[in-house]
Amino acid sequence: MNIISIEELRKSYHDSEVAVHALNGINLIIEKGEFTAIVGSSGSGKTTLLNMIGGLDSPDSGCIRIGDVDITSMKSHKLIDFRLRNIGFVFQSFNLIPVLTAFENVEFIMNLQGVKKEERRKRSTELLDAVGLGKRLHSRPSKLSGGQQQRVAVARALASHPRFILADEPTANLDSVSARNLLEIMDKLNQDEQITYIFSTHDQRVVNKAHRVIVLEDGMVVRDE
Amino acid sequence: MDVILIAWRNLWRNKRRTLITATSVFFAIWFALIMRAFQLGSYDLMVNNIVHSYSGYFQVHARGYWDHKLLDNGFIYNVKLKNALDSSAGTYGYALRLESFALASYGLQTRGVMVDGIDPVAENRLTSLKKKLVNGRYLDPFDSGALVSHRLATHLKIHIDDTLVIIGQGYHGYSAAGVFPVRGIVNFPSPNLDGRLVLISLSAARNLFSADSMLTSIAFNVKDPDSYNKAAIQLRDRLDPGNYEVLTWDEMMPDVVQQIRADSVSGLIMLGILYMIVGFGIFGTMLMMLNERSREFGMMVAIGVQKSKLTLIMLAEILFLGLLGIVAGVVAAIPPIYYFYIHPITLTGKMADSMIHMGFEPLMPAAWRVSYFIAQSSVVLAIICIVMLLPVLKIRKLEVINALQH
Ligand SMILES: Nc1ncnc2c1ncn2[C@@H]1O[C@H](COP(=O)(O)OP(=O)(O)OP(=O)(O)O)[C@@H](O)[C@H]1O
Ligand SMILES: [Mg+2]
Numbered sequence: 172m173n174i175i176s177i178e179e180l181r182k183s184y185h186d187s188e189v190a191v192h193a194l195n196g197i198n199l200i201i202e203k204g205e206f207t208a209i210v211g212s213s214g215s216g217k218t219t220l221l222n223m224i225g226g227l228d229s230p231d232s233g234c235i236r237i238g239d240v241d242i243t244s245m246k247s248h249k250l251i252d253f254r255l256r257n258i259g260f261v262f263q264s265f266n267l268i269p270v271l272t273a274f275e276n277v278e279f280i281m282n283l284q285g286v287k288k289e290e291r292r293k294r295s296t297e298l299l300d301a302v303g304l305g306k307r308l309h310s311r312p313s314k315l316s317g318g319q320q321q322r323v324a325v326a327r328a329l330a331s332h333p334r335f336i337l338a339d340e341p342t343a344n345l346d347s348v349s350a351r352n353l354l355e356i357m358d359k360l361n362q363d364e365q366i367t368y369i370f371s372t373h374d375q376r377v378v379n380k381a382h383r384v385i386v387l388e389d390g391m392v393v394r395d396e
Numbered sequence: 397m398d399v400i401l402i403a404w405r406n407l408w409r410n411k412r413r414t415l416i417t418a419t420s421v422f423f424a425i426w427f428a429l430i431m432r433a434f435q436l437g438s439y440d441l442m443v444n445n446i447v448h449s450y451s452g453y454f455q456v457h458a459r460g461y462w463d464h465k466l467l468d469n470g471f472i473y474n475v476k477l478k479n480a481l482d483s484s485a486g487t488y489g490y491a492l493r494l495e496s497f498a499l500a501s502y503g504l505q506t507r508g509v510m511v512d513g514i515d516p517v518a519e520n521r522l523t524s525l526k527k528k529l530v531n532g533r534y535l536d537p538f539d540s541g542a543l544v545s546h547r548l549a550t551h552l553k554i555h556i557d558d559t560l561v562i563i564g565q566g567y568h569g570y571s572a573a574g575v576f577p578v579r580g581i582v583n584f585p586s587p588n589l590d591g592r593l594v595l596i597s598l599s600a601a602r603n604l605f606s607a608d609s610m611l612t613s614i615a616f617n618v619k620d621p622d623s624y625n626k627a628a629i630q631l632r633d634r635l636d637p638g639n640y641e642v643l644t645w646d647e648m649m650p651d652v653v654q655q656i657r658a659d660s661v662s663g664l665i666m667l668g669i670l671y672m673i674v675g676f677g678i679f680g681t682m683l684m685m686l687n688e689r690s691r692e693f694g695m696m697v698a699i700g701v702q703k704s705k706l707t708l709i710m711l712a713e714i715l716f717l718g719l720l721g722i723v724a725g726v727v728a729a730i731p732p733i734y735y736f737y738i739h740p741i742t743l744t745g746k747m748a749d750s751m752i753h754m755g756f757e758p759l760m761p762a763a764w765r766v767s768y769f770i771a772q773s774s775v776v777l778a779i780i781c782i783v784m785l786l787p788v789l790k791i792r793k794l795e796v797i798n799a800l801q802h
Contacts, residue, residue: 227698227796248702255700262698262800265691270405282398283700331700 174334174367175201175224180233182219182390193219194230195390201335201369206361208381209371216390217371218339224369225258225337226250237334255283259328259336261370263343266324267312273299273323274308280331298326302356318349325357329366338370342377354380399705403712406685414717417681421721421776422728424674428667428772429729435663436763437737439656444621445756446652447645448523449584452491452615453624454644456481456635461612462643467496467567467605470612471639480634481614486627488617491518494601495612498564498572500594502554509548509592511562513601522617525582525595532556532580538599542576545593546583554578562594567607574604586755667772675779682714682786693791694799703791710787718780722773729769736762 180197183190193216201207209217222228223235226242234243237257245253254260267276277295286294299308302322304315312320321341328336338357342350358380360366370377378384386394407414447453458471471477473492481490494513499506516535520526525543526534535543542560544552554560559575566572576596584590602608616631618624625644632642646653696706740761743751748758 222797225698227800248704251697251700251702254698260695260699262695265695268402268692268696270402270409279398280699327699 173200174203174237175199175369176236177224178234178236180220180223180230180235182223182228182230192390194223197233197390197392199385199392199395201367203367204361204365205367205369205383206358206381207369207383207385208378209369209385209387210373210378211387213373215387217387219390220387221337221339221369221371225260226254255280255331257334259331259333261321261324261328261336261338261341263340264317264320267320267327269312272309272311273304273315273319273326276312276323277327277330280327284331294330295326298329299323301360302326303352316349318345318353321345321349321353322356325353325360329360329364335367335369338368340371340373342372342374347376350374351376399708399712403709403716406709406713407716413681413684417677418717418721418724420674420677421718422725424670425722425725425772425776426729428670429726429769430733430762432663432667432768432772433729433733433762433764434736434760435660436765436768437740437761439660440763441740441759441761442652442656442756443645445585446649447621449586449755450523450589450615451645451648452522453618453621454616454628454631454642455648456614456616456631457612457641457643459637459639459641462641462648465495465612467494467565467607467610467612470494470567470607470610472609473611473614474609477635481631484627484631484634486618486620486623486630488619489518489521490614490616491515491522492598492611493519493613493615494598494605494607494610496564496601496605498562498594500548500552501561501563502552502558505552505554507548507551507592509562509594511564511601511604512593512595513598513604514595515598519595522615528582528584529580530583532578535579535595535597537597539579539597540576540600541579541596542600543580543582543595544578545590545595546581547587547590548592548594549578549581551591556580560594562604564605566605567610570606572605574600576600584755585752585757587753588755667775671775671779674776675783678714678718678780678783679786681717682710682783685713686710686787686790690794690799693794694796694801697794697796698800703794707788707791710791711784714780714784714787718776722776726769726773733762734764736760737764 177197177199180194181192182194183192197220209220211217219228223230226245230243234241240253242250242253268279271279274295277298278291281291281294296305296308299305302325304319304322304326307315307319312323315323342353345353354377357368361368372378384396385392458469461469492515496511498509498511500509516537516539520534530546535541544554544560556578559577562574562576564572582595584593596604602610616627618627628642628644635642693706697703740759743758743760751758
């Protein structure tokens with residue numbers, strides 16, 4: 172089943188003298204349950220592509236369909252709501268609301284979705300347990316290590332029952348142990364709950380875990396296996 | 397609920413900055429309230445002094461009397477007029493007067509004086525005249541003697557039981573002459589009054605000036621000092637405007653009103669400057685809060701927080717900050733203001749002398765009114781509302797991509 176289908180996606184920046192074609196006609200189909208890595212050298216367009224899929228940025232041309240919805244033509248506040256209900260995000264850093272505890276950060280997103288209190292509590296605890304933070308529920312992000320913060324972010328991304336999770340270099344700021352730990356958790360959740368992941372990375376160990384690797388170069392897909 | 401919780405916790409992310417900003421609001425409003433309380437208090441005192449030393453809250457004269465204060469511009473006090481006065485709402489007693497100028501002499505001294513024929517009982521009720529008595533006794537209702545103001549008595553070298561001679565012109569050119577044993581000496585704070593006032597009973601004055609059943613003015617007290625205007629207007633409606641004028645104290649003494657207004661404006665300008673400084677303080681804090689959080693805002697909008705909700709969080713935050721300062725400031729201002737309302741500061745030295753010279757008690761009371769507490773708080777709230785535009789605009793323009801990259 173297709174979750175995401177991308178057709179002829181293009182985006183260029185004209186900040187400098189020469190136009191930069193960050194995305195140069197991308198065609199992709201992502202299916203449910205995939206664990207996909209997007210790799211490529213710096214500046215190849217990974218972040219740009221993920222931002223487009225996440226509805227954070229809009230393309231110059233082409234279309235992105237999530238399920239049967241074309242998100243490129245959506246109005247801003249509709250799109251925000253769409254993201255809330257369909258997409259989980261894990262950023263490289265600064266993922267969490269600093270004044271909320273780990274538990275509250277996870278609960279927060281369900282609160283936005285209007286999930287009932289008992290249900291929120293239960294799921295927050297379960298997810299934080301699943302990412303190995305059952306004992307740190309009430310710590311604020313500043314009291315957690317980088318790896319722990321990223322795991323809270325994964326728990327939060329999962330909390331909203333999204334169709335897929337986008338992660339732009341989720342391990343970039345982590346040491347190798349934390350990185351492996353995070354990957355194992357993501358991998359396990361992928362296996363157990365059929366969670367679809369799309370992430371970009373430079374990290375070879377992360378790439379090795381992926382079931383599908385898409386290689387970008389100059390805004391084009393050069394390999395997909 | 398989220399909004400309140402996050403806003404409240406955000407406030408304490410930078411404790412020191414929050415406290416500094418809230419403290420600046422606190423001091424501004426505290427200082428403004430106290431300053432204004434003394435300012436308004438001194439106006440109240442001034443007005444009170446004027447009203448209760450002589451003028452009353454308003455007066456009835458024959459039409460044109462106030463511009464030409466002549467006996468010939470007096471009026472007949474008849475039953476019809478008395479009924480109109482008695483049935484007018486909002487008043488609290490009135491004092492009948494017959495006034496004119498004359499010469500007073502004793503021994504070798506002669507002075508121009510103002511002879512004031514009064515109803516001793518009613519006059520005392522309005523102006524507490526009895527309290528000003530420093531020597532001798534007060535007048536009886538049909539007394540044939542006189543009260544002489546202190547400075548005048550000194551000039552004339554006259555004492556209790558001496559006989560004062562008064563010579564002048566009566567109604568319609570009759571000559572007026574009389575002798576009045578001095579019953580008492582009264583002391584007026586204002587040197588202007590104190591140097592030239594002779595008080596006699598109304599009946600004695602009517603005899604002296606051949607002005608039977610006549611008056612030159614009627615001075616009124618009111619039940620509620622804040623609505624003397626209403627009472628005056630009501631009475632004005634009852635009286636024939638062709639024959640009578642009803643003038644409030646501020647209409648009779650426009651220069652005093654002018655003086656108060658000028659002073660009040662200068663006070664308000666100072667408050668304006670104070671509030672402007674506070675406004676910029678809050679503005680700066682808001683600006684910092686917004687700038688250092690743009691990445692966080694980007695993340696929140698990315699994961700699905702509507703901008704309206706984000707804006708609400710920021711508004712709640714700035715509102716908390718402001719309210720913290722306002723509430724603390726108001727609460728801290730209440731005790732000193734109330735204290736100085738009950739126990740006015742007694743002035744001494746030059747300041748006191750000049751107040752006495754102008755005819756006022758040398759006191760500095762604080763005004764105690766809910767209205768200016770509300771007014772000052774509202775001004776600060778209004779400033780905060782203006783500062784609120786900042787997050788509203790900033791968050792509306794926020795682009796997730798740019799914010800995330802910051
Ligand atoms: N906001 C922007 N303004 C101008 N150019 C941009 C902007 N964002 C990206 N680019 C350019 O688009 C191209 C693709 O950038 P992108 O960030 O997608 O690369 P990336 O593959 O994520 O790189 P990295 O591995 O370094 O994160 C780059 O050449 C970059 O300079
Ligand atoms: Mg990137």
